[in-house]
Amino acid sequence: MVNIFTIALLSTFVFVGTNNFLLVQIVTAQPVKQVNQARPINSAVKIYPANNNLPASRLITIESAIKKSSNMRITEAKLITYQEFTAQTGAYTSAISSNRMVWIVTGFVLGELRMSKGRSICTNNAKLVELIDAETGDTFGRSIYCLPSNQINFLP
Template structure:
């Protein structure tokens, strides 16, 4: 009889201790951090539209690399506003990311890097600059009608 009582008491003690340990572990456990795989070659730009203006780059910083163009507009806006106007969306940039849109013209001939065309005069350039980091998201170049020439058709002189 004493053995049954001892075994029952011991079982109850083990059950109570195990339950108590599990409850303490559950209450004090830290959430598990699951890291999503990322493509190390792609920079992700999260939303930053809640940042104060003091944390964003100035208009002077946004236009500093635009010395070759006559600037007609520099506008601070969200990436979604820019993308809605142009239809150009990048999945690595949040729609709520603040960007500078710098627009201007280059007087005279403009050769596009790695491109095969030349704009003979008044190329319109639209630059998209990240308003927090100053990173360039891209340039669009538009040539007025009859001012774009295909370099492949220009005779090469040797």
């Protein structure tokens, strides 16, 4: 009987001691600084401010713009403001200032045009229009136009 009483008393002592220890830890604990804080959704979006007042020496050359589009036969390359581009196409991105200088590079891809996953979208003479930032050389986008007779439809 003494053994059961001693074991019960010892168990109670350990339980109470542990609870007191944890309670002291909770009350005196300092807040933990979060290392990987969540970023706002828009924080990864790069903003391109106006640069139409920069001298031509600060912009990439036509040769550099064409080199970025080396996989096509170039038919036209022109330097315009983003506002002129949006007026022509209707496309608009708020992260790009309307007074940002851009290169519009137009050309054709002879033969079959394949996308990054290997799917082809056009069997011959796809027309490509690339929008390239004139200051940084970043590519803003690419439009692909394919004649209906050369277009490959992937939808079932």
